[in-house]
Amino acid sequence: MKATSLDSTNFDSTLASTSGPVLVDFWAPWCGPCQMLGPVIDEIAAETADRALVAKVNVDDARDLARRFEVKSIPTLLVIKDGQVIERLGGVQTKSRILTALAAA
Numbered sequence: 001m002k003a004t005s006l007d008s009t010n011f012d013s014t015l016a017s018t019s020g021p022v023l024v025d026f027w028a029p030w031c032g033p034c035q036m037l038g039p040v041i042d043e044i045a046a047e048t049a050d051r052a053l054v055a056k057v058n059v060d061d062a063r064d065l066a067r068r069f070e071v072k073s074i075p076t077l078l079v080i081k082d083g084q085v086i087e088r089l090g091g092v093q094t095k096s097r098i099l100t101a102l103a104a105a
C-alpha cells in the first residue's frame with residue numbers, strides 16, 4: 001500500500017473523515033532527500049494502514065497547503081490529529097523516528 005496523494009481539492013475532506021492520526025509528507029519530485037524518503041513513507045503507509053492515514057502533498061501542486069502549514073523546506077513531515085499539528089519533522093528522518101511520532105499522536 002502506498003501513501004495517499006492529497007492536494008488542495010481533497011485535503012480537508014480527507015482529514016475530516018479520518019479518525020486516527022495522519023502523517024503528511026510535504027515533498028516535490030525534484031527534491032533528492034524527498035526521493036530518498038519516499039519508499040520509507042510508503043512502507044509506513046502499509047504498516048500502519050489499520051490505524052493511521054499516511055499521505056503525501058506535492059508542494060508544487062498545492063502551494064496553498066504548503067503556505068497554510070508553514071512548510072519552509074522539504075521534506076517536511078507533519079503528524080496531525082483532530083485537525084491539529086501534533087509534531088513537525090524536517091528533513092530526512094529514520095523510519096523508527098517517524099513511527100514514534102505517529103504512535104505518540
